[in-house]
Amino acid sequence: MIIHSYFRCLAALATGWGIMLSADAAITVKCTPDHADHLYRSSEPVRLTFAADDDGRPLPRHPICYTLRQEDGLTAGGEIITGPDGTAVLTTALQQPGFLILATTAPDGQRTSLTGIGCEPEKIAIDAHRPADFDQFWEKQLRLLEEVPLQELAAIPVEVEPGYRPQVEAFDVKVSAYGERPVSGYLSMPKDARPGSLPAFVWFHGAGVHSSTINADIAAQGLLAFNVNAHGIENGRDKAYYQELDSGELQNYFLSGRTDRERYYFRNMFLRVVRALEYLKSRPEWDGKNLIVFGGSQGGAQALVAAALDQDVNYCFAQVPWMCNFRGAETGCHIPEWPGFLPPPDDPDYAAACRTLPYYDMINFAGRIGCHTEITVGFVDEVCCPSGVYAMFNALRSREKTIFPVPSEGHGDSIIYVKGVEQMLAVLKKLQETEPAP
8 A cells, every 4th residue: 555655754743643732632633534435446536634623613723643554554644734614634545455544643642533544445455375275174173073972061040131031041051062171151042932943143252261141132032042152161250260261371372372273272262163053053942044153353253264164154244353364464465463463474483373374364264155244344443454354355255245344443442343233133133024934
């Protein structure tokens, strides 16, 4: 991606994300592009309107500092002075597919306004270094899982929120799986559900170490809902239990074993994903037709893996999915995803990690996904970078696929997750409306 040389010459004026404007905390600054969807074609002018106001009142002749960050890490910036109406305009252009993050600064020097600009994301190159034996590798892993008999190890009744108790029951479930840990999670369903009556729904968890949650609200809508713990650990324990795991056994789990494709941490996690689906399909309540997977970030990656490895999945919703295009940063396709899966080239583990990570890249799983798939993406997401997410989306085999962009939101912003849940529930409602009457 190329920014006009005007911006490059101003790079020295900005440090980090911006410069302090004033001591008045009431002053806010923002920038708005002239395309409402924040999307442009290559070389198309991008007209940016900067504005400053003091508690809602426009500030004329006021300096606004900004930075522009390219995905290859190059940062440029400068200062612009507002006109009589409190606004100022700059024009730039993006020269190749990708994204640019624009930041304006608050009086205290903190970021107050982030805006993402995209250029032809549907053309973002797909370069995930797909191994020739990618499919064979995962077929081998599935055979290892098959060697472990499917068995419900525990199903302990747990209480749901009072408002749902008359209609929903829930269980703390453990299921046999490959590796040291079982599948664990909370299973919720309508009380007295008839055999063959419920669509199955699986909610996968984002990064971190914590308990599953009970999806009584989902179950109350007539679903067999399984909220799966990413690590197969105990649910419902006190905070200290999860903190101890997070700082001990599971510290930096996402880097554990990355030099060996057979020992990488996510191998067993992804096999638990498949076993969770097998468990739901074994339940007498399942309708035998509808298997829905859902999750955000790491949970989004697990949802994509579920759709790739189990052809019974007929709807996948992955919010800001993690683990997309691990090696894209090498060619400047996007900034490295948190937490930097690939070590630096001078690291002794670099070559081995380069061989391992493509087997766990969502772009390579995407080519196996043929079901109805929907994705959310944040244009200022610096954890699951938009170029990586779009590269994965472009690789999806699905004929029915949709991506929902949120231009001014980052990874932890709730609007992305609210949008995901709303859309998922809308699809479920449509699904149930098309079901024949019992």
